[in-house]
Amino acid sequence: MSSSPFYKETFDKISPEKQDSIFTTAITVFAECGFDAANINDIAKLAGVSIGSMYSYFESKEDLFLALVEKGLELLDRAMNECCPDEGTISEVLERIFRVAIRYTEKHPDMCRLYLLITTDNMKAQTERLSDRAEMSFREMYKAVLRRAVEKGEVRRDIDLDAAALFIDNAVVMLQFSLTSRYYQLRMEHYLGAKSGDDYERLVRSNVDFICRGLGVDF
């Protein structure tokens, strides 16, 4: 309904196919090259759009980038909300969270690479602009899940819940990075052995178990 601050109205009017083509192409290129090295003219060409049009859709390179990230964050958020945070034990919820995170990462690896990019401090200005918009309700979900688990007596009462929520987010984020960034992949393999990135069961299990113990869950 309310259009994004990162693209102009004209973008709303073009066909979803073209929108998708632009987004997909741009994500790939930005993920491949990084923000600075990415070339808008190339993106336009690859997406089958004139740069003229590109600039009628997006105010600037930065806006295109942010529109991408916003869209990806929305998708991630939607995916994470399918974790049914209210069903089952905390251990089961956590398991679902990690599975969803992995599935999303597999489906949108380039998008995940973009998250790494915005993390970088030379994107400070852009990041600032984004933080108002970015739907990241899953962060609230983490907290809610923990609160409920405490109420249900699954989790120890004396635990710093906010810190624990951050811990869970950390684990999710690092897992995603380990599955998408070459650098973190190498690092994971250093700890877990070669091809460890393919053993999803172990990844899910070790994360869930570690966090559950960290939360004082009996399981």
Add this chain to the structure above:
Amino acid sequence: MSSSPFYKETFDKISPEKQDSIFTTAITVFAECGFDAANINDIAKLAGVSIGSMYSYFESKEDLFLALVEKGLELLDRAMNECCPDEGTISEVLERIFRVAIRYTEKHPDMCRLYLLITTDNMKAQTERLSDRAEMSFREMYKAVLRRAVEKGEVRRDIDLDAAALFIDNAVVMLQFSLTSRYYQLRMEHYLGAKSGDDYERLVRSNVDFICRGLGVDF
């Protein structure tokens, strides 16, 4: 002693002050702008060196960058090795690890921003070149600490030690990023509240406690 593959012999010959000036300036600029946006000519000017000299010290912008990171990683490694991994309980060792990490981060915030940069996938090629060189013996330390704690009966025997070591590294890395990157700082404040980044005691405590519980340590 053994010279780095990232700088030329000439760099060894100049005064430590000048070396330092170049490194400090370059770290600041790269941290500020990112690899692509950083301007070598500016770095040279700021460091009080002619670009001609700059290129007589470093083969390329990339090499300068990698020399920086290599140096920083060496420093980090040396710092982490001062954690006395053999003294005291696992809880005490972990506490020391986090305190050292925080101190390093405070002392070299720009360096930490550079770590974020190399994580990015458009730095893949550079990262690859680095991985052979990068001293990261603290990674082995994490594993050793855990093994010894198991032997001493501090840590449960049924735990996936490799995964646990990765977990510790994750926590350290995310803590460092939270203290240096604007993006992660905002994120931490979302979870822990404003100014939470200044409350080192809480950060250390929550990390150590969570990990210790995750390891099944009685404390």
Add this chain to the structure above:
Amino acid sequence: MSSSPFYKETFDKISPEKQDSIFTTAITVFAECGFDAANINDIAKLAGVSIGSMYSYFESKEDLFLALVEKGLELLDRAMNECCPDEGTISEVLERIFRVAIRYTEKHPDMCRLYLLITTDNMKAQTERLSDRAEMSFREMYKAVLRRAVEKGEVRRDIDLDAAALFIDNAVVMLQFSLTSRYYQLRMEHYLGAKSGDDYERLVRSNVDFICRGLGVDF
């Protein structure tokens, strides 16, 4: 019609005036400075074109240069083909060849200087790229003229025709260089006396006579 491999489609689209301005300017500058010392930005400025445009017309400095030479060679070839190689005695044909060569040299002296440039071995790579394209059908013409002259009984049968054709080409090439390159001009004046370069009649006459005798022609 068929576009050259040395310039892009965009170059085809601009006005012939602008094309000509670019070519003329570039030829002058390259002839003046040589390939390496020539400055593309200067050429662009002199031609009244932005460098951005320049690079949208030509992939590189090298391509600009080769486009020039290709064009010049085409022109030379077309000019040489107007020698009516089938009309008159071999002596008359040769005379026409030299006159045409001189006229072309007078009209495109800078172009001739470029031929000298590509001759140079540090242009090896470029020359190689050119040789597939370069129209030099006049070389076949020389051979054809000689064959016909033999058939007509004008030229001795026992002569090495291929070597003779090369001889004619040598004479043409050296004449052109003597009229365009300061170095060869000085050399010619050493042999023929000052201002000899202006005495076209003598040049044509001595060349034709010498070659005809060399071919065993009665005249």
Add this chain to the structure above:
Amino acid sequence: MSSSPFYKETFDKISPEKQDSIFTTAITVFAECGFDAANINDIAKLAGVSIGSMYSYFESKEDLFLALVEKGLELLDRAMNECCPDEGTISEVLERIFRVAIRYTEKHPDMCRLYLLITTDNMKAQTERLSDRAEMSFREMYKAVLRRAVEKGEVRRDIDLDAAALFIDNAVVMLQFSLTSRYYQLRMEHYLGAKSGDDYERLVRSNVDFICRGLGVDF
């Protein structure tokens, strides 16, 4: 005795081996890269001399280059003077000239590539400086040989002797270029067939025969 205007006295004082090393290296590099692209610092390094010394021997890059050419021209001149222009028939003298030229070309191919370079008009300034110095007494020799042949009745009296001398020089020059420059080599092979550059007998024969007929020599 009188030192060259192209190098300083200091150059005279160093060992002939070092002199030779510098000359040989420089010739190779200039022949390979051309004047502009050649790098004096590289030449110095390759020759085992510091650039500091290089500049104490030669005023500038240009002077180094000219000193090279001057030396080469001297050598060529000396070689050509071994043709015994007074012995035997004109045909025999010519044959000796071509053989000497070929031998010189084989021995100093890089030097011959340098001749091509100075021919180029962007070397105008340098060439001018050279022409005063360059020993090219073989040019006088050509004229003398012809005069004597006329006197001996070998050559027709009605021939333009100066033009004929130029013709001979042209043939020698083009032969040398055909044996050293990739461009002219290809051109020769177009006329004479592949590997024709190796058939020295044919080259000598066709040149001598053609010129002799051109001179009206009975043979």
Add this chain to the structure above:
DNA sequence: AATGAATGAGGATTCATTCAT
């Protein structure tokens, strides 16, 4: 609305030459 040609500031890198040691 769409196009894509045009712009030109910007930036990594090279290299002839100087000069302090």
Add this chain to the structure above:
DNA sequence: CATGAATGAATCCTCATTCAT
């Protein structure tokens, strides 16, 4: 006299953005 570190102007090329059609 020899050295080689230092200099910085110069150059090729890129690309975000504009705007006439």
